[in-house]
Amino acid sequence: MDTTSAVPRSLATEAVHAGREDLAALGLHAAPLDLSTTYPSHDSRAEAARLDEFAQTGARLQGPPVYARLDNPTVARFEEALARLEGTESAVAFASGMAALTAVLLARSAEGLRHVVAVRPLYGCSDHLLNSGLLGTEVTWTDPAGLAAAIRPDTGLVMVESPANPTLAELDLAALAESCGSVPLLADNTFATPVLQRPAETGARIVLHSATKYLGGHGDVMGGIVACDEEFARRLRQIRFATGGVLHPLAGYLLLRGLSTLPVRVRAQSATAAELARRLAADPRVSRVHYPRIGGAMVAFEVGEDPHQVISGVRLITPAVSLGSVDTLIQHPASISHRIVAENDRHTGGISENLLRMSVGLEDVEDLWRDLDAALSAGRRRPDAPGREPLAERVAP
Numbered sequence: 001m002d003t004t005s006a007v008p009r010s011l012a013t014e015a016v017h018a019g020r021e022d023l024a025a026l027g028l029h030a031a032p033l034d035l036s037t038t039y040p041s042h043d044s045r046a047e048a049a050r051l052d053e054f055a056q057t058g059a060r061l062q063g064p065p066v067y068a069r070l071d072n073p074t075v076a077r078f079e080e081a082l083a084r085l086e087g088t089e090s091a092v093a094f095a096s097g098m099a100a101l102t103a104v105l106l107a108r109s110a111e112g113l114r115h116v117v118a119v120r121p122l123y124g125c126s127d128h129l130l131n132s133g134l135l136g137t138e139v140t141w142t143d144p145a146g147l148a149a150a151i152r153p154d155t156g157l158v159m160v161e162s163p164a165n166p167t168l169a170e171l172d173l174a175a176l177a178e179s180c181g182s183v184p185l186l187a188d189n190t191f192a193t194p195v196l197q198r199p200a201e202t203g204a205r206i207v208l209h210s211a212t213k214y215l216g217g218h219g220d221v222m223g224g225i226v227a228c229d230e231e232f233a234r235r236l237r238q239i240r241f242a243t244g245g246v247l248h249p250l251a252g253y254l255l256l257r258g259l260s261t262l263p264v265r266v267r268a269q270s271a272t273a274a275e276l277a278r279r280l281a282a283d284p285r286v287s288r289v290h291y292p293r294i295g296g297a298m299v300a301f302e303v304g305e306d307p308h309q310v311i312s313g314v315r316l317i318t319p320a321v322s323l324g325s326v327d328t329l330i331q332h333p334a335s336i337s338h339r340i341v342a343e344n345d346r347h348t349g350g351i352s353e354n355l356l357r358m359s360v361g362l363e364d365v366e367d368l369w370r371d372l373d374a375a376l377s378a379g380r381r382r383p384d385a386p387g388r389e390p391l392a393e394r395v396a397p
């Protein structure tokens, strides 16, 4: 019985049930974790026909996937669930967000469409992948107003991120989709998640996630996923089979589990982030706060003094790159997440040397503020003045 099509269900319900509808009939509560790398069959002729079908169409095979580079049932549950949350026909998962972006670029290049139009800022490694031309693509950077004019006959993709990493700059996705005409718009939705924004509803044909972040939610699983129509998903599955950037089934299991709490986590973390953004904006030690209109759990802010001292001053907040975990993380984009972007290009994207990016977790807001407040004071103190207790030297485990 198809339980998915009748009455539309809310995001919170989909987050818990999508991709798991068959479990009760299987007599299971948790999703099964299938770690098989290969799938036995005594019927080689049938397997040949199924492989031919996959090579020609990229459609998911009925029955066992022959080999784990074609497909995996646990990962497929995560794909089904994320597609449902983003409101797309399909989704295809990869080993990381960068593997997912790579597959999209290769899929478009394979059609002879090597040119990409993109708006800065993007996540540093996305910027680098486009700017370096490492995959044989060519990029034109533009602002939203220049997008339509930047499109050429060989443009295969327009790529944007909103709210953007790390400045949280927001774009009008509906207006951009309009300017794209027939060229697919890729929106990186890692920061907003489908809880706050579903870009496919406003015209993005391709929605990208680093699943490592909010989808997983606990800082212990790496993955990437592309939500899109089934036609493009078929191309992506063929690329994934050819290039091997598959998501490990255990990662698929953890990501599916992570989706269950996504709406609750994002809402709770966003409420704390909004309060911290409000306090930071009122603080004389902070020269500028970036917090998106749509909300979310990311806050970026510029400090008047040395941003490195703030990083070294936190004790509760984790001084680490990445985001979307249950604990609060802070990092200095010019040093880490956007280090690989040339300084001039960082500045074009609005990434100042004094910008700090914070991913707000599930801790109590007062505990977080106390830590941030002390770290900001550490940022104002002269290096030779007494500060917070020094940390022990890092020792290898």
Ligand code: MET
Pocket (backbone or CB within 6 Å): 123, 165, 210, 321, 322, 323, 336, 337, 338
């Ligand atoms: C290797 S640097 C960055 C990891 C992650 N995409 C982030 O923006 O934090």
